[in-house]
Amino acid sequence: MGERPENRVDRIVNDLLRGRRLRLRGGDAEEKEAITAAARLIAAGQGSQRMHPAFRKRLAEALESAPKGGWLTRRAAMVAGFGVAAGAVTGGLIARALEPAAPATPNPGGRQVNPIPGRWVDVGALADFAEGQGKRVTAGAVGAYLFRRGSTVSAVSAMCSHLPCELNWNGGNGVLDCPCHPASFTPDGAPTNLAYPLPHLDLVSVRVTDAGRVEVLGT
Amino acid sequence: MSTERGSREEGPEAEGTGDVLELPAASRTTAIALDELELVYAFIYARVGNRPDAEDLTQQVAMKAIPRLRQGAPASAIRGYLFATARSVLGAFWSTRLGLSEAELHEDLAMAIPAGPPSEEPAERARRILDGLSDNYRRVLELRFLHGYSLKEVAAEMRSTVGAVKVMQLRALRAAAKVRLDG
Numbered sequence: 001m002g003e004r005p006e007n008r009v010d011r012i013v014n015d016l017l018r019g020r021r022l023r024l025r026g027g028d029a030e031e032k033e034a035i036t037a038a039a040r041l042i043a044a045g046q047g048s049q050r051m052h053p054a055f056r057k058r059l060a061e062a063l064e065s066a067p068k069g070g071w072l073t074r075r076a077a078m079v080a081g082f083g084v085a086a087g088a089v090t091g092g093l094i095a096r097a098l099e100p101a102a103p104a105t106p107n108p109g110g111r112q113v114n115p116i117p118g119r120w121v122d123v124g125a126l127a128d129f130a131e132g133q134g135k136r137v138t139a140g141a142v143g144a145y146l147f148r149r150g151s152t153v154s155a156v157s158a159m160c161s162h163l164p165c166e167l168n169w170n171g172g173n174g175v176l177d178c179p180c181h182p183a184s185f186t187p188d189g190a191p192t193n194l195a196y197p198l199p200h201l202d203l204v205s206v207r208v209t210d211a212g213r214v215e216v217l218g219t
Numbered sequence: 220m221s222t223e224r225g226s227r228e229e230g231p232e233a234e235g236t237g238d239v240l241e242l243p244a245a246s247r248t249t250a251i252a253l254d255e256l257e258l259v260y261a262f263i264y265a266r267v268g269n270r271p272d273a274e275d276l277t278q279q280v281a282m283k284a285i286p287r288l289r290q291g292a293p294a295s296a297i298r299g300y301l302f303a304t305a306r307s308v309l310g311a312f313w314s315t316r317l318g319l320s321e322a323e324l325h326e327d328l329a330m331a332i333p334a335g336p337p338s339e340e341p342a343e344r345a346r347r348i349l350d351g352l353s354d355n356y357r358r359v360l361e362l363r364f365l366h367g368y369s370l371k372e373v374a375a376e377m378r379s380t381v382g383a384v385k386v387m388q389l390r391a392l393r394a395a396a397k398v399r400l401d402g
């Protein structure tokens with residue numbers, strides 16, 4: 001059963017009253033007017049806001065150290081302390097990018113999901129899976145996106161590798177989008193923004209039986 | 220009066236609260252940019268209602284604006300560019316967080332985002348919102364948002380139940396969304 005609208009909005013109000021980020025879930029858009037009104041009202045109730053001195057200092061350093069001339073390259077943006085590609089992303093990515101010692105390259109490959117005890121769960125006939133289109137399936141406690149390529153099927157976890165949010169299949173761009181922050185992943189689970197490396201999506205075991213059924217290793 | 224704001228989440232730079240700003244031989248351009256970015260920060264904060272998101276979005280605006288800042292444009296031109304960028308960044312922010320296309324958000328954003336910095340104090344803005352509401356709606360939002368009351372405290376104050384207050388809060392926010400703040 002879905003979250004009641006009043007509970008949905010109160011959860012967000014509580015977060016905002018505690019100074020937390022806006023953490024929205026699927027379905028919150030139904031109350032977008034109330035949510036944006038809450039954010040504006042809370043801000044109004046807090047009076048004029050100025051940048052925190054440490055934040056202002058970091059901005060100043062980044063402005064001063066940015067390469068001269070032309071638009072920033074993604075690498076230069078990271079060196080300058082901003083950590084993300086110019087205009088490429090929004091939200092919490094930047095804050096995370098400011099953390100020291102970010103890896104230079106994305107983690108190659110994801111961890112294999114090996115539920116214990118695991119069992120093969122039938123998730124449909126191969127013919128039910130459209131070529132190259134992500135399909136969300138559930139195998140007990142394991143949620144996955146499956147991708148058919150001819151007679152084979154691959155699977156990645158339906159959970160973002162960065163925030164604990166369920167991914168959405170974006171058929172137009174052919175990627176899995178995270179609804180909680182601006183991150184997306186290829187059907188193989190690789191992050192699409194190489195300038196800010198996120199871990200690879202976890203890999204889910206999947207097989208096609210002789211009878212043409214698709215099975216996922218779940219619980 | 221109790222408050223729920225005491226447990227404020229620490230932002231990305233909780234350290235250095237008392238930092239004195241020391242610019243690394245800051246150029247005049249940087250100094251101007253920082254002053255303008257203060258306005259951008261306030262503008263963004265007024266729409267997202269929290270510091271972590273406001274800082275992230277302000278950083279994005281600054282990043283996008285660096286080349287313009289380097290061109291030695293006058294402050295007025297810089298401001299125009301920064302606020303145009305801020306509108307774009309805010310649009311992308313709400314679109315991403317709500318999982319809606321920017322086209323679907325267009326109407327809301329047009330209402331929420333003015334063409335420049337706000338010309339009135341936040342308290343005045345809050346008052347304008349509340350004045351546009353019925354007594355009950357105004358009261359629940361005043362207690363909850365301006366005084367930081369918990370739902371239970373609001374219910375006690377209004378001689379109601381937590382469940383009823385929660386529903387009233389939702390309806391009051393929907394009504395508040397229809398009150399034009401800008402323009």
